[in-house]
Amino acid sequence: MLxxxxxxxxxxxxxxxxxxKRFADRAAFEGLTFEVAAGEVFGLLGPNGAGKTTTVRVLxxxxxxxxxxxxxxxxxxxxxxRPEVRRRISVMPETPGLYVRLTVRDNLEFFxxxxxxxxxxxHRRIGxxxxxxxxxxxxxxxxxxxxxxLRQRTALARPYFxxxxxxxxxxxxxxxxxxxxxxxARSSAACEIxxxxxx
Numbered sequence: 687m688l689x690x691x692x693x694x695x696x697x698x699x700x701x702x703x704x705x706x707k708r709f710a711d712r713a714a715f716e717g718l719t720f721e722v723a724a725g726e727v728f729g730l731l732g733p734n735g736a737g738k739t740t741t742v743r744v745l746x747x748x749x750x751x752x753x754x755x756x757x758x759x760x761x762x763x764x765x766x767x768r769p770e771v772r773r774r775i776s777v778m779p780e781t782p783g784l785y786v787r788l789t790v791r792d793n794l795e796f797f798x799x800x801x802x803x804x805x806x807x808x809h810r811r812i813g814x815x816x817x818x819x820x821x822x823x824x825x826x827x828x829x830x831x832x833x834x835x836l837r838q839r840t841a842l843a844r845p846y847f848x849x850x851x852x853x854x855x856x857x858x859x860x861x862x863x864x865x866x867x868x869x870x871a872r873s874s875a876a877c878e879i880x881x882x883x884x885x
Contacts, residue, residue, distance in 0.1 A: 696723065696724050697724070697760055698721040698722055698723055698724070698757070699722045699723065699724045699725075699726070699758075699759060700720075700721065700722040700728075700745065700756070700757070700758055700759075701721050701722075701756065701757040702718055702719055702720050702721070702745075702754070702755075702756045703719050703754055703755050703756070704717050704718070704719055704753065704754035704755065705717070705718040705719070705741075705744065705751055705753075705754035705755070705756055706718070706751070706752045706753045706754050707737070707740055707741075707744050707749065707751055707752050708752045714737040714740040714741075715736070715737030715740065715741060717754070718737075718741065718754070730742075742777065744756075744763075745758055745763065746771075746772075746775060746777045747763070747768040747771050747772055750765065751763065758771050758774070758775060759771065759774035759775055760774070761774065773801065773802075776844055776845035776846070776847060777845075778841060778842065778844065778845050782837045782838055782840065782841035783841065784829040784837055784840060784841060785829060786828065786829050786830030787828065787829075787830060788828070788829055789825065789826050789827060789828055789829065790816070790821060790824055790825050790826070790827055790828075790829055790832070790840050791812060791816075791825040791826060793829055793840065794808075794812045794815070794816075794840070794843055794844070795808055795812065797844050797847060798811060798812060798847050800847075801847045803847060808847075811846065811847060812825075812843070814846075815843035815846045816843060818843070818846075819839040819840070819842045819843050820839065821836065821839055821840060821843070824836065
C-alpha cells in the first residue's frame with residue numbers, strides 16, 4: 687500500500703539564477719546563482735569590488751540586470767514589475783539617509799507613508815520598531831541631534847514598514863551598538879515573506 691506525504695512548499699524570498707551585471711565591457715558579477723529561504727539571514731561576502739553592493743542594487747531594482755533571472759519577494763525581477771518589487775522590499779544602506787531637520791518620529795512617518803501605511807498603522811508600526819531598536823525615548827528628538835550610532839538605529843527601523851518585507855542591508859552594523867544589532871538580527875531571522883516581522 688502506497689503512502690503519501692503532504693508537504694508545504696515555501697517560495698524562496700529571493701531566487702537568483704545566472705545573474706550577470708555588466709557596465710560596458712566590465713563585469714560587476716557574472717553567473718550569480720543562489721536562493722534565500724523566507725526567514726533566513728543571508729550574507730554576501732567578498733573583497734572590495736566583488737559586486738556585493740551592485741548585486742543589492744540590481745535586486746532592489748535600482749540597476750537593470752544584464753542577463754539571467756531573479757525573483758524577489760515572489761515577483762520576477764523584470765522592468766514592468768519594478769513598482770511591485772519596491773512595494774515589497776526595504777533596503778538598509780550603509781548611510782542612514784535621514785532628514786536631519788525632522789524628528790525621529792517624523793522621519794519614520796514619512797517613510798511609512800511611502801509604503802502606503804495608514805496613519806494608525808504607521809503609528810503602531812513606528813512604536814514597535816522604535817522599541818525594537820531601543821529608541822522609544824528619543825522619538826521626538828531631531829535626527830540631526832543624534833549621534834551617528836543613533837541615526838543608524840533610526841534607519842534600522844525603516845526596513846520593517848513593508849507589509850511583506852524582504853530586508854537587504856549592505857552594512858547594518860557600522861555605527862550600531864551591539865544590543866540593537868542583536869535585536870535586529872533576531873527580528874530579521876524571524877522575517878518571512880507574508881507578514882511584517884514585528885506585528
